[in-house]
Amino acid sequence: MVLVVLSAVGGMGLRMLANRYDNAVVKELLLDPAAREERGDVSGPLNYLLVGSDERVNATPGTDQRSDTIMIAHLPAGLDRAYLISVPRDLLVEIPASPASGWPGGADKVNAAFQYGGGGQGGTQLLSATLTQLTGLRFDGAALVNFAGFQRAIDLLGGVRMCVDTEVRSIHTQAVFTPGCHQMTGAQALDFARQRYGLPNGDFDRQRHQQQLLQAMMEKATATDMLRNPIRLDQVIRAIGSSFTVDTNGVPLEDLIFGMRRMRADALHGIRLPAHAETIDEVSYVLMDEPANTLFTSIQNADLDSWARANPKWVSRL
Numbered sequence: 324m325v326l327v328v329l330s331a332v333g334g335m336g337l338r339m340l341a342n343r344y345d346n347a348v349v350k351e352l353l354l355d356p357a358a359r360e361e362r363g364d365v366s367g368p369l370n371y372l373l374v375g376s377d378e379r380v381n382a383t384p385g386t387d388q389r390s391d392t393i394m395i396a397h398l399p400a401g402l403d404r405a406y407l408i409s410v411p412r413d414l415l416v417e418i419p420a421s422p423a424s425g426w427p428g429g430a431d432k433v434n435a436a437f438q439y440g441g442g443g444q445g446g447t448q449l450l451s452a453t454l455t456q457l458t459g460l461r462f463d464g465a466a467l468v469n470f471a472g473f474q475r476a477i478d479l480l481g482g483v484r485m486c487v488d489t490e491v492r493s494i495h496t497q498a499v500f501t502p503g504c505h506q507m508t509g510a511q512a513l514d515f516a517r518q519r520y521g522l523p524n525g526d527f528d529r530q531r532h533q534q535q536l537l538q539a540m541m542e543k544a545t546a547t548d549m550l551r552n553p554i555r556l557d558q559v560i561r562a563i564g565s566s567f568t569v570d571t572n573g574v575p576l577e578d579l580i581f582g583m584r585r586m587r588a589d590a591l592h593g594i595r596l597p598a599h600a601e602t603i604d605e606v607s608y609v610l611m612d613e614p615a616n617t618l619f620t621s622i623q624n625a626d627l628d629s630w631a632r633a634n635p636k637w638v639s640r641l
Contacts, residue, residue, distance in 0.1 A: 325563050326576075326583050338577070340560055345576045347564030351444045353465040354570055358451035360461035365574055365582030367400040368625045372454065372465040374437065374447050375533075390437035390450060391517075392470065392533055395460070397622055402582050404590035406627055407537070408618075409530035411598055411609040416457050421449050432608065433457075443467070444568070458619040467568040470513060470533075476540070476562040477509030479555060483539035485512055485532075491521045512536055526609075527595055531639045534593040542588035592631065593639030594618070 325344055354372070375392030393410040412434040420428030426439035426449070433453060440449030447467050455461055477483055486504040493500070493514050500515050507515065516536045519529035543549065549556055571579065597614035600607060614634055621630035631638050 325560055325567075326580050326586075340557060341577055341580060343557065344560050344564045347561045349568040350570070351467075351568050352570055353444060353447040353451065353467055353568065354462055354572070355448040355452035355455070358448075358455040358462055359572065360463045362463065363573055365402070365578055367398050367402045367582075368622075369398045369402070369463045370460055370622065371396040371398075372447075372451055372462045373468060374450060374465070375468045375470045376437065376442070376446075390434045390446070392468070392530075393433065393450070393454075394534075395454070395458075397627055398583070398586075399628060400625060401585070403585035403587075404592070405586065406592050406594050406631070407534045408594045408596060409534065410454070410596055411526055411530070413526065413600070413607060413609040414596070414598065415603075415608040415610055416453055418449065418453050419456060421445070424449075459623060460619060462572075464572045464574070465570045469566045470516075473536075473540070473563065473566055474509035474513055476559055476566070477507075477512055479559045479562055480540065480543045480549070482506050482508050483512050483536065483543050485515060485535060485539055487515070489523055489528075491515075491518050493518055494520055512539070525600070530595065531593055534591070534639060538588050538591045541591070545588060594631070595637050595639055597634075597637050 360370070373392070373394040373396055374390050376390055391412065393412065395408040395410065397406045397408065398404070410433060412432065414433040415430060416433045416436075417430055418426070418428060418433075418436045418439060420426060421440050423445060424439060424441040431439075433450070436450040436453040437446035440446035447465060451462060451465060483506075484504055485507050487500045487502050490502055491500050492498070495517065496514055498511070498514060500518075513536075516532045517529070518532070519526045522528035544559060549559070597612040597618065598609045599612060601610050602608070614637065618630055618634075618637075621627050
C-alpha cells in the first residue's frame with residue numbers, strides 16, 4: 324500500500340519520501356531459503372507473503388504468538404493489479420521441523436508455524452517454508468505487519484469507509500457494527516476487522532474484512548487531497564512504515580515503487596482459499612478443497628486471471 328501511495332507522488336518528492344519510508348521500516352530476512360524466489364528485479368508476476376502477528380501484552384517472546392493474518396499477494400505480469408489470497412488461520416498443514424527453535428515438525432494449524440519458529444523473523448521463515456511446501460509457490464518478498472500499528476495511520480488518514488454486511492458485536496469492546504457503510508476511526512476499523520464470531524462464515528468473513536480494510540486505506544491514502552498535503556502524507560507513510568518488518572529480496576525500494584506505479588486501490592481483488600471447516604478429535608480445523616490445488620497451479624503458471632473467471636464463487640468483492 325505504501326509503495327502505491329509513493330508511486331502516486333512522483334518527481335523529487337518521491338525520492339525524499341521513499342528515503343524516509345526506507346528508514347522507517349525494519350529489514351530482515353523473513354523468507355526461508357526454500358521459500359525464496361531468487362531474482363533481483365521487479366518484473367512480474369510477483370508473489371509476496373504478508374503476515375500479521377497476533378501480539379499479546381506481556382507475553383513471553385515466541386510463546387502463544389500465532390500469526391493472526393496470513394495473505395499471499397499475487398501481482399500479475401503487468402503489476403497494475405493484485406490478488407489478495409487469505410490463508411485460513413486454522414488450515415491443517417504439515418509444518419516442517421525447525422532445529423533452531425526445537426520444533427520437530429508435524430501436523431498443526433498453519434498459524435502455529437509462526438509460534439513454533441519463535442515468532443518474529445524465525446516464525447515468519449518457518450511459516451514461509453510451510454506455505455511453500457503446501458502450495459509449491461516461492462516468494463519474491465515478505466512483510467511482517469503489526470496491524471495494531473495501523474490505528475495511528477488510519478486516524479491520520481481521517482478514518483476509512485467500511486461496509487458492514489451483517490450485524491456483529493465485538494468480543495473485544497462490545498461495540499455493535501450495524502449493516503451499512505460507515506466512516507470508522509482507526510480503533511473502530513481494526514476492531515471490526517478482527518471479528519470472526521457471530522459472522523455467517525466465521526473466519527472466512529474476517530479474512531474478507533481485513534482485505535477490505537487494506538483496500539480502504541489505500542483508497543483514502545491515494546485521494547487527491549491527501550497527495551496534496553505533503554506533511555500529512557509524510558506522517559501517514561512513516562506511521563505505516565513503522566508497523567512493518569520487510570524482506571524486499573534485495574530489490575531497492577525505488578525499483579519496487581517504479582514497478583508498481585500503475586497500481587490503484589480499485590485494482591485489488593480478494594480471493595477466499597477454497598476450503599471448509601471440519602472438527603477432528605474435537606478440534607476445529609480448516610481443510611482445503613480441490614479448487615485450491617488448481618488455484619496454486621494457476622499462480623505458478625501465471626494465469627490466475629483465468630482461474631478467477633472460472634471460479635467466481637471464491638473471488639471476493641472488496
